[in-house]
Amino acid sequence: xxxxxxxxxxxxxxxxxxxxxxxxxxxxxxxxxxxxxxxxxxxxxxxxxxxxxxxxxxxxxxxxxxxxxxxxxxxxxxxxxxxxxxxxxxxxxxxxxxxxxxxxx
Amino acid sequence: xxxxxxxxxxxxxxxxxxxxxxxxxxxxxxxxxxxxxxxxxxxxxxxxxxxxxxxxxxxxxxxxxxxxxxxxxxxxxxxxxxxxxxxxxxxxxxxxxxxxxxxxxxxxxxxxxxxxxxxxxxxxxxxxxxxxxxxxxxxxxxxxxxxxxxxxxxxxxxxxxxxxxxxxxxxxxxxxxxxxxxxxxxxxxxxxxxxxxxxxxxxxxxxxxxxxxxxxxxxxxxxxxxx
Numbered sequence: 001x002x003x004x005x006x007x008x009x010x011x012x013x014x015x016x017x018x019x020x021x022x023x024x025x026x027x028x029x030x031x032x033x034x035x036x037x038x039x040x041x042x043x044x045x046x047x048x049x050x051x052x053x054x055x056x057x058x059x060x061x062x063x064x065x066x067x068x069x070x071x072x073x074x075x076x077x078x079x080x081x082x083x084x085x086x087x088x089x090x091x092x093x094x095x096x097x098x099x100x101x102x103x104x105x
Numbered sequence: 106x107x108x109x110x111x112x113x114x115x116x117x118x119x120x121x122x123x124x125x126x127x128x129x130x131x132x133x134x135x136x137x138x139x140x141x142x143x144x145x146x147x148x149x150x151x152x153x154x155x156x157x158x159x160x161x162x163x164x165x166x167x168x169x170x171x172x173x174x175x176x177x178x179x180x181x182x183x184x185x186x187x188x189x190x191x192x193x194x195x196x197x198x199x200x201x202x203x204x205x206x207x208x209x210x211x212x213x214x215x216x217x218x219x220x221x222x223x224x225x226x227x228x229x230x231x232x233x234x235x236x237x238x239x240x241x242x243x244x245x246x247x248x249x250x251x252x253x254x255x256x257x258x259x260x261x262x263x264x265x266x267x268x269x270x271x272x273x274x275x276x277x278x279x280x281x282x283x284x285x286x287x288x289x290x291x292x293x294x295x296x297x298x299x300x301x302x303x304x305x306x307x308x309x310x311x312x313x314x315x316x317x318x319x320x321x322x323x324x325x326x327x328x329x330x331x332x
Contacts, residue, residue, distance in 0.1 A: 004169050005166040024208055041185065049278065054299060062304060078272045082276045088273050
């Protein structure tokens with residue numbers, strides 16, 4: 001299991017290094033950036049982040065109703081905190097604290 | 106001149122300091138809670154150095170997720186970094202031996218500090234900002250990891266900090282109208298995949314289908330600004 005975890009770290013490091021190098025390897029100078037790449041650069045990040053939120057909450061539809069409700073309540077708290085305070089750290093801290101509290105009730 | 110530079114780099118990167126130390130601590134603690142101690146925390150923050158991806162790695166490392174899913178997820182999450190480098194191709198080329206490090210360490214936050222610096226900053230400044238940012242991140246991570254490992258705290262639920270981080274990022278993006286279609290698309294496709302394939306098998310297909318749909322629905326002709 002530890003070996004597998006180490007491989008995961010290695011894969012992530014390699015992918016990261018590769019993607020940060022891509023502009024320097026492929027798109028130097030006059031060749032310019034293909035339009036489709038630029039467009040994906042605008043649309044992919046938000047779509048992927050939304051997918052990751054679903055990933056984080058993936059057990060909510062399948063576990064107990066109580067467990068799912070706790071996750072969704074804390075998620076809602078994050079959204080509300082952020083719309084009100086617009087402070088990233090506060091929203092994260094507040095939502096996480098609420099979730100940890102709900103787990104212990 | 107050297108001392109002035111150090112001070113200015115510290116000042117410029119101060120916002121990143123706050124964010125990275127806090128989030129790094131959350132990450133280190135989350136990773137420790139999942140059973141991976143300070144050495145693992147250091148390895149992740151030193152060699153992967155990507156906040157979102159590092160958080161997503163935790164459940165994958167704990168759950169033995171297939172390397173194919175890991176690679177695909179890493180690819181999708183890190184793809185946006187492709188675009189930061191484009192603005193700095195020439196600048197980094199002139200920086201000689203530190204160029205590979207400059208390329209590697211170009212994260213969202215470092216990029217935004219660069220954007221905030223006045224024109225004509227020295228190479229030394231850019232290098233310091235990149236270095237300091239990663240030091241804050243690794244430092245925060247180690248603090249979180251050591252605290253979580255050493256203190257008899259029950260930190261169950263700390264992994265929610267990842268969920269909260271991603272929700273905040275989405276909320277920020279949602280404030281700009283042009284991002285909403287992409288946000289909705291990503292959410293709907295993922296939800297559909299989740300209900301179809303279950304929580305253990307939906308992520309890779311969800312990411313692949315999302316990327317495919319976005320690519321295929323890109324308009325052939327773009328109006329407005331020149332290509």
